[in-house]
Amino acid sequence: MCVLSRSLDARGSPERMALSGVHKDRGELRIHENLDELGTDLADYIAELSEASVKERGVFAIALSGGSLIGLMGKLCEAPYNKTVDWAKWYIFWADERGVAKTHADSNYKLAKDGLLSKVPIVPSHVHSINDSLSAEEAANDYEFVIRQLVRTRTISVSDISDSPKFDLILLGMGADGHVASLFPNHPVLDANNEWVTFITNSPKPPPERITFTLPVINSASNVAVVVAGEDKAEAVHLAIDDVGPDHPPLPARMVQPTKGKLVWFLDKLAASKLDSSQFSE
Numbered sequence: 457m458c459v460l461s462r463s464l465d466a467r468g469s470p471e472r473m474a475l476s477g478v479h480k481d482r483g484e485l486r487i488h489e490n491l492d493e494l495g496t497d498l499a500d501y502i503a504e505l506s507e508a509s510v511k512e513r514g515v516f517a518i519a520l521s522g523g524s525l526i527g528l529m530g531k532l533c534e535a536p537y538n539k540t541v542d543w544a545k546w547y548i549f550w551a552d553e554r555g556v557a558k559t560h561a562d563s564n565y566k567l568a569k570d571g572l573l574s575k576v577p578i579v580p581s582h583v584h585s586i587n588d589s590l591s592a593e594e595a596a597n598d599y600e601f602v603i604r605q606l607v608r609t610r611t612i613s614v615s616d617i618s619d620s621p622k623f624d625l626i627l628l629g630m631g632a633d634g635h636v637a638s639l640f641p642n643h644p645v646l647d648a649n650n651e652w653v654t655f656i657t658n659s660p661k662p663p664p665e666r667i668t669f670t671l672p673v674i675n676s677a678s679n680v681a682v683v684v685a686g687e688d689k690a691e692a693v694h695l696a697i698d699d700v701g702p703d704h705p706p707l708p709a710r711m712v713q714p715t716k717g718k719l720v721w722f723l724d725k726l727a728a729s730k731l732d733s734s735q736f737s738e
């Protein structure tokens with residue numbers, strides 16, 4: 457069953473109306489009427505996780521993706537979040553990066569810098585972007601080394617069941633083909649499980665070279681949010697969430713299954729339009 461719930465946002469406004477529910481094994485679903493409501497709910501969610509993590513660990517280790525996600529995080533730069541979030545405690549990482557210069561329009565770093573990081577008081581030394589002066593392979597190795605150092609000092613927590621990093625939050629978008637980070641359908645990179653960070657040189661979506669977290673790292677996070685908007689992604693949302701049977705090879709987005717962490721889907725109603733609501737419960 458799918459329930460209609462009304463909730464207060466960070467401004468105490470009772471205006472926000474969303475469909476929310478829990479899928480029996482695909483996590484929590486938050487379905488919004490429009491992008492404005494989705495953006496407010498996403499900002500509330502991130503601000504709450506930040507507060508809880510800072511209280512518990514003294515820091516908040518968050519990994520971003522690129523694409524439409526950053527625009528949907530825009531409310532974090534506005535009141536009340538710009539003043540209430542403890543930005544000095546944030547440590548920023550990327551779930552994936554494209555093999556281009558940081559000044560290039562395709563750079564996930566540039567997108568986040570322009571859309572978020574330059575607008576809030578993040579400590580520059582806490583921004584751990586992927587080195588754009590190295591080859592994709594070298595950059596992946598270098599990034600994994602950086603993450604290993606920060607796991608050692610517990611700036612990034614560590615999984616209870618493996619030696620994987622346990623990010624406080626990994627934010628993912630999803631392409632219309634069901635890719636997340638730079639993990640594309642049917643790509644051998646989906647099987648990478650010895651590395652934390654890996655690379656590809658044949659991305660079906662340009663640019664071809666990319667650096668990406670592997671699935672074990674994504675699935676070791678304390679919290680994973682997949683943020684998806686638009687009708688063009690409705691079929692992939694259906695295939696990633698609904699029980700579609702064995703005839704459909706699992707999309708990368710379906711392989712996002714945090715082992716111990718919590719998975720939340722932020723959808724607009726267009727992206728959610730092909731979901732089977734009989735599979736939700738309150």
Ligand SMILES: O=C1O[C@H](COP(=O)(O)O)[C@@H](O)[C@H](O)[C@H]1O
Pocket residue numbers: 521522523524525552553554564628629630631632635636637638661
């Ligand atoms: O190429 C990428 O695509 C996905 C999805 O992007 P969107 O614009 O369709 O939301 C993104 O999450 C990933 O970080 C990026 O490198």
